[in-house]
Amino acid sequence: MKLILNYFSSILSVFFSPILKGAIKKENSKQTNNTKFILYCKNISLTTNQLLFFTCSYIALILNIPFLIKMTSAITILPNYSVFFLISVPMFLLALTILIQGIISFKWITKPLLIITVLCSSLIFYGTITYGIVFDYGMVQNTIETDTAEALSYVNLHATLFFIVFGVIPSFLIYAVRLTFKPFFKELLSRLKLLGLSISAVLLIGIFFYSNYAAVGRNNKELIDYITPYKMIDASAKFVRNHYFYSPLEFKVLDTSPTIERTGERKHVTVMVLGETARAQSFSLNGYEKPTNQFTEKQGVVSFSNMSSCGTATAVSVPCMFSRLNKENYNKREATAQQNAVDLIHLAGADVLWISNNNGSCKGVCTRVKTQKIDTNKVNPLCDGEYCYDEALLKPLSAKLSKLTHENTLIVLHMIGSHGPTYFKRYPKDKRIFTPDCQRSDIQNCSEEQLVNTYDNTIAYTDFVLSKIISKLSQLADKENIETSLLYISDHGESLGESGVYLHGLPYAFAPKEQTHIPMIYWTDPMQADFDLGCLNSLAKSPITHDNVFDTLLSIMSVRTKVYDIEKDPFIQCKSQSAIARINIPTPLETEREY
Numbered sequence: 001m002k003l004i005l006n007y008f009s010s011i012l013s014v015f016f017s018p019i020l021k022g023a024i025k026k027e028n029s030k031q032t033n034n035t036k037f038i039l040y041c042k043n044i045s046l047t048t049n050q051l052l053f054f055t056c057s058y059i060a061l062i063l064n065i066p067f068l069i070k071m072t073s074a075i076t077i078l079p080n081y082s083v084f085f086l087i088s089v090p091m092f093l094l095a096l097t098i099l100i101q102g103i104i105s106f107k108w109i110t111k112p113l114l115i116i117t118v119l120c121s122s123l124i125f126y127g128t129i130t131y132g133i134v135f136d137y138g139m140v141q142n143t144i145e146t147d148t149a150e151a152l153s154y155v156n157l158h159a160t161l162f163f164i165v166f167g168v169i170p171s172f173l174i175y176a177v178r179l180t181f182k183p184f185f186k187e188l189l190s191r192l193k194l195l196g197l198s199i200s201a202v203l204l205i206g207i208f209f210y211s212n213y214a215a216v217g218r219n220n221k222e223l224i225d226y227i228t229p230y231k232m233i234d235a236s237a238k239f240v241r242n243h244y245f246y247s248p249l250e251f252k253v254l255d256t257s258p259t260i261e262r263t264g265e266r267k268h269v270t271v272m273v274l275g276e277t278a279r280a281q282s283f284s285l286n287g288y289e290k291p292t293n294q295f296t297e298k299q300g301v302v303s304f305s306n307m308s309s310c311g312t313a314t315a316v317s318v319p320c321m322f323s324r325l326n327k328e329n330y331n332k333r334e335a336t337a338q339q340n341a342v343d344l345i346h347l348a349g350a351d352v353l354w355i356s357n358n359n360g361s362c363k364g365v366c367t368r369v370k371t372q373k374i375d376t377n378k379v380n381p382l383c384d385g386e387y388c389y390d391e392a393l394l395k396p397l398s399a400k401l402s403k404l405t406h407e408n409t410l411i412v413l414h415m416i417g418s419h420g421p422t423y424f425k426r427y428p429k430d431k432r433i434f435t436p437d438c439q440r441s442d443i444q445n446c447s448e449e450q451l452v453n454t455y456d457n458t459i460a461y462t463d464f465v466l467s468k469i470i471s472k473l474s475q476l477a478d479k480e481n482i483e484t485s486l487l488y489i490s491d492h493g494e495s496l497g498e499s500g501v502y503l504h505g506l507p508y509a510f511a512p513k514e515q516t517h518i519p520m521i522y523w524t525d526p527m528q529a530d531f532d533l534g535c536l537n538s539l540a541k542s543p544i545t546h547d548n549v550f551d552t553l554l555s556i557m558s559v560r561t562k563v564y565d566i567e568k569d570p571f572i573q574c575k576s577q578s579a580i581a582r583i584n585i586p587t588p589l590e591t592e593r594e595y
């Protein structure tokens, strides 16, 4: 990919050398040269059809290089593939691009539309070529829900230069050339001819190679996600429709009267730590060779090493894991319009507090419970004005633990964890265990060793914070005789350049395991009697998913509700019979079996 990038950068730099030359001359002559260049462009006059053809060629043949490369590899691995079919792909894409742009572009809106298309496409081109990401529905949702601090973490010299070369300069050329218009009917006629030619090309290629396209498409469904920028336009249109045109669903109450069924005198506190971008394979608890869990592995935690996520991005995984819906039938609109696990625990009588150090919000999960956001103000030595290290969660946690008002309490701590690409900003200097690390946001320009070290430092730092929380809970159990437990779950994993893919958010169907295989850790003070920890350890390699989180949380909090599904509670095999009987409402089938 980098070779392709350098190749086209050099072509463009030669092509646009008049501008570059102008920049190195003296001030006066620079101004004259730039003016000359603008005048030169103004002297180029093109018909709208010519401008359409040149711009569409640029979009289809340059900005769609990732799609063309993927398509080429999908075709060339076929035995006896047709060379003509291979050649038809860029032609088909060009004809299709002209057809789409030609229908929507006329007269004065031609230039603005082409400029917007080129600018957006160059950003997508950058994302795909640099990080291997695609702009499908999930990515559009992610981008829209991203805050300024997160968006700015992607801005660096490499990204800016790329955007200038592939987006701004071509856009400037489109802006600068003079468009000539024929009388209305002549203009219409020549446009119809262009569209007619494009339709003929599309139809002819379609007729000759229909079976080839159908076969390659069927076996490589993800290819369509790489077509720039139409996949993003399609996803954006669906996002707008879902968020602004669908009326909100009526809120669905799953259970009006859940209860907490706990025995004994002891108060109970569970801290659920919602992780960010942690992947299971980077945990030494799961067999990773570097000591990334040196703190918690001494504390007797159970690590569920075979867990997979619901989505590959926060916006999907967080609402999905707390929802009664499953990965298969999950959709955000339905999930946010019904009670989630946190709501049921709250309604059952527990005190619920959601403390966030994650700039990306709780994605609608904490809407109906008490929340607290860590202030990123620089006054706090743990914060830089935009982000705070996760240790910042400890102070409000201690404050809450020191005055528990209810018999049962659930505290959710939403971490910033390992959020990229600025991994080096997730851990303080004195927690830089693995070196050399990658102290920059254009991570693709760091060595593999530096990048992995930086990411591993974020995991080791998460482990340090988790161990601090466990120590606090352990003290509470010892000194105040309070029953305590901790559940840590990450939202999705992360790619660190494996097969050229970085970050996360790839469509689940073809997301690599690095993005979907996530860690889950459970710890409880030894005095609790509901679970057999040895038993849990023996089950820790069994496959579980985010679909199990809803019932696991209800189970840990001893919530009795008709929506609890005993089959999906991975802890059930290790629970005492009396604990099961307290929370499980037998279905008619189970009752029948008993008699």
Ligand SMILES: [Zn+2]
Binding pocket: 276, 277, 313, 314, 315, 491, 492
């Ligand atoms: Zn996330």
